[in-house]
Amino acid sequence: MEAAGLTVQIDPVGNVFGLPPGDETCLLIGSHSDSQPEGGWLDGAYGVIAGLEVARAAAEAGGPPIAVVSFQDEEGRFGPLTGSRVWSKALSLADADKLTDTSGQSLADARGGAPEFCGSSFVSPDRFCGFIEPHIEQGPDLDAHDQTIGVVDGIVGIRSEFYRFKGQQNHAGTTPMALRRDAFQGLARFTNDINRQFADIVTPATVWTIGHAVLHPNAVSIIPGCVDFSVQWRDADDARLDRMTEIIRETGVRVAEGSGLEFERSAFASISPTRTDQRLMERIAAGAQQKAPGKWRHMPSGALHDAANVARLMPVAMLFVPSINGISHDFAEDTAVEDLIVGAEVLAGSVCEVL
Ligand SMILES: [Zn+2]
Structure with missing residues (x-):
């Protein structure tokens, strides 16, 4: 310089x-x-x-x-x-x-x-x-x-939040499927569900990512009692970002109710377009x-x-x-x-x- x-x-x-x-x-x-x-x-x-x-x-x-x-x-x-x-x-x-x-x-x-x-x-x-x-x-x-x-x-604007599905940690051999409160299954359902709903409102430029997920205790023979994960979503339109926020939060609550889990949310970061x-x-x-x-x-x-x-x-x-x-x-x-x-x-x- x-x-x-x-x-x-x-x-x-x-x-x-x-x-x-x-x-x-x-x-x-x-x-x-x-x-x-x-x-x-x-x-x-x-x-x-x-x-x-x-x-x-x-x-x-x-x-x-x-x-x-x-x-x-x-x-x-x-x-x-x-x-x-x-x-x-x-x-x-x-x-x-x-x-x-x-x-x-x-x-x-x-x-x-x-x-x-x-x-x-x-x-x-x-x-x-x-x-x-x-x-x-x-x-x-x-x-x-x-x-x-x-x-x-x-x-583009960016939103990101952290979430937790909390279920019941248990034995992977003795717990019948119908009685499980499996946090990972909750996350899988949640992911499919938001993908399906986003398809109706996004443009080809809209992106969303679950880039961080940690199962607890993350072991082969234990039904995970907890998963902490992030969702980040980006778009040039604030109104679309708002709609995506609603879908994510509503879906988390609904999946938790249907799967015997608790749904928690933390650390919201938002940067406007x-x-x-x-x-x-x-x-x-x-x-x-x-x-x-x-x-x-x-x-x-x-x-x-x-x-x-x-x-x-x-x-x-x-x-x-x-x-x-x-x-x-x-x-x-x-x-x-x-x-x-x-x-x-x-x-x-x-x-x-x-x-
Ligand atoms: Zn750079």
């Missing part, structure tokens, strides 16, 4: 900003540079490097001033999008400090080990007229349709039409991104480049170099027009 003529400011939560000289209002570009276990080389990093390159090139060519950001902990060591959540004031630093990672270390402790954060201040969002986050698609759509640029028209800014989106679309005529599309983002938090502060937009075979969060994650370049060119073109 310094080599590109930017002044580096690391804020108290560890977000790294590269700020152009002067106090003129400018556009902010960036993403994150942390990764997932076995994650690839582009998720997040592409947006930071593309932004940095546009900032460098703009400074060199006498173009508009561009600021760059790399947000801290996007991938959720301490929680989803920690850095941009704190910067956008969706989460206070005091509350963020209480978050812990899977080893039990708190964010407060982790920050304490990074003296460059201490005593620093947050960058005022008033400096920026908008935020563009370039990112790899992390899905199959662009690659499957042989397209180069995705102009993101919205970021984000609309991207019409003007910024049109600029990116115009740039895409120029650099990749006929090879771009409008699309929603099914993955959550820092732009969803930054939208609380300023107009935001995103552009996607293709992920080969739709693979991400894996070492195999990749994008053709020529697509990475077109993405940066579209970004540069839209930035000059915006300012």
Whole structure:
């Protein structure tokens, strides 16, 4: 960032900003540079490097001033999008400090080990007229349709809850089927039932996942007395997300009643869908039409991104480049170099027009 003529400011939560000289209002570009276990080389990093390159090139060519950001902990060591959540004031630093990672270390402790954060201040969002986050698609759509640029028209909302079916732990050999209160059978019934009901209300872009399930005691010869599980559901329409919430909760209660189980619910997390800014989106679309005529599309983002938090502060937009075979969060994650370049060119073109 310094080599590109930017002044580096690391804020108290560890977000790294590269700020152009002067106090003129400018556009902010960036993403994150942390990764997932076995994650690839582009998720997040592409947006930071593309932004940095546009900032460098703009400074060199006498173009508009561009600021760059790399947000801290996007991938959720301490929680989803920690850095941009704190910067956008969706989460206070005091509350963020209480978050812990899977080893039990708190964010407060982790920050304490990074003296460059201490005593620093947050960058005022008033400096920026908008935020563009370039990112790899992390899905199959662009690659499957042989397209180069995705102009993101919205970021899906996410709901997730934890549930428990509680039955009676018992002997797997002596307990007649009719007398069992088997928590796993309850979960199986619940899963089939919500799949059937969702079929009537979802779109092809709606997704839902039971990604975590723990049986107790999880042994071959014991009827499980308890199952704890998560359900996460994502869609661009808040009303549809609400309807899915109702179906999940009602189905849990009904399955429990019909199976001799108890149904409990906890820890609801909700992030509303984000609309991207019409003007910024049109600029990116115009740039895409120029650099990749006929090879771009409008699309929603099914993955959550820092732009969803930054939208609380300023107009935001995103552009996607293709992920080969739709693979991400894996070492195999990749994008053709020529697509990475077109993405940066579209970004540069839209930035000059915006300012
Ligand atoms: Zn990312």
